[in-house]
Amino acid sequence: MTVVGPFGLTVRDQALEADVQAGLAAVEEGLFEATKSDVPFITGAAQHLVRAGGKRFRPLLVMLGAQFGDPHAPGVVPSAVVVELTHLATLYHDDVMDEADVRRGVPSANVNWTNSVAVLTGDFLFARASQTLADLGPEAVRIQAEAFERLVTGQIMETAGPGEGRDPVQHYLDVIAGKTGSLIAVAGRFGALMSGADESAVSILTQYGERVGTAFQLADDVLDIASDSHESGKTPGTDLREGIPTLPVLHLRMRAASPDGTAEDRALCELLDGDLTDDARHAEALAGLRAHPALEQARRDTVRYADEARETLRPLPDCAAKAALSQLCDAVVHRAS
Numbered sequence: 001m002t003v004v005g006p007f008g009l010t011v012r013d014q015a016l017e018a019d020v021q022a023g024l025a026a027v028e029e030g031l032f033e034a035t036k037s038d039v040p041f042i043t044g045a046a047q048h049l050v051r052a053g054g055k056r057f058r059p060l061l062v063m064l065g066a067q068f069g070d071p072h073a074p075g076v077v078p079s080a081v082v083v084e085l086t087h088l089a090t091l092y093h094d095d096v097m098d099e100a101d102v103r104r105g106v107p108s109a110n111v112n113w114t115n116s117v118a119v120l121t122g123d124f125l126f127a128r129a130s131q132t133l134a135d136l137g138p139e140a141v142r143i144q145a146e147a148f149e150r151l152v153t154g155q156i157m158e159t160a161g162p163g164e165g166r167d168p169v170q171h172y173l174d175v176i177a178g179k180t181g182s183l184i185a186v187a188g189r190f191g192a193l194m195s196g197a198d199e200s201a202v203s204i205l206t207q208y209g210e211r212v213g214t215a216f217q218l219a220d221d222v223l224d225i226a227s228d229s230h231e232s233g234k235t236p237g238t239d240l241r242e243g244i245p246t247l248p249v250l251h252l253r254m255r256a257a258s259p260d261g262t263a264e265d266r267a268l269c270e271l272l273d274g275d276l277t278d279d280a281r282h283a284e285a286l287a288g289l290r291a292h293p294a295l296e297q298a299r300r301d302t303v304r305y306a307d308e309a310r311e312t313l314r315p316l317p318d319c320a321a322k323a324a325l326s327q328l329c330d331a332v333v334h335r336a337s
Helices: 014-034 040-046 057-068 076-098 115-134 138-160 168-194 199-226 247-257 263-273 279-290 293-312 320-335
Strands: 002-004 009-011
Touching: 014 057, 014 076, 014 115, 014 320, 040 115, 057 076, 057 168, 057 199, 057 320, 076 115, 076 138, 076 168, 115 138, 138 168, 168 199, 168 247, 199 247, 199 279, 199 293, 199 320, 247 263, 247 279, 247 293, 263 279, 279 293, 293 320
Parallel strands: none
Antiparallel strands: 002 009
């Protein structure tokens, strides 16, 4: 029984453990190779977040998905590198938009250098991901392009906000399905597809990735409120400070607007509507949300999506990889506990 990868998945099968460990090590080498440049400054900026570590959740999902075919097929590791490079690129851009100071426990690229350098470094990573992707064939290019469109659409939807009469919670769930679920779905799909798994397994692992990806983001929403920077690797309450309406905040606002809403609910909403760049007000808002039932409601939503992901796996043949994917749902939920 061994813990595999920074995400902390416990693998009880020695053959699966060996395959996953070897695959993740190869992905790590591929990430460093793909982020090298003839210009030393670009190499330093591009490898900034690679060196900071991370959960490598998406490559892990590729490796597990590949177990339903040939896990040693030549396209498996490069496809995992593509997905992780794309994810890393979005982090550089996200930190600029969010004006974040910390990412993965280190200064964010925009703080370490400038916003311009962070944006351009993200673009560099997208370019390198595209180069690797081109070698995987036109279907892989199409899959990645469709997912990237969904990812960008989700970001735009978040920026624009829900339209008039649109349920804010459903709008938000649609946003994270695009921003987060789409790329994690590609991880499951690439793992199965590149390993030569049958069409049914490819479809199941794509659906699983979308659902577990949503649960993963909801767990992040909870962590943004409930954790300290040591646990999460980034400044707590970053989304809160930037006025990004994550699920705990949306649940609070719906509760405050309902007939059952209390004066305390409304007072906390007023606090959130104020200037949270003030450290004292920000700390008060964080404390209020940590004690509010809305946070527990968001935790329950995380569990629900994780359970749906687990249920999606039912038609797959019983094996160590299926058990590991099921356990991954528990690991996601545990982050929000």
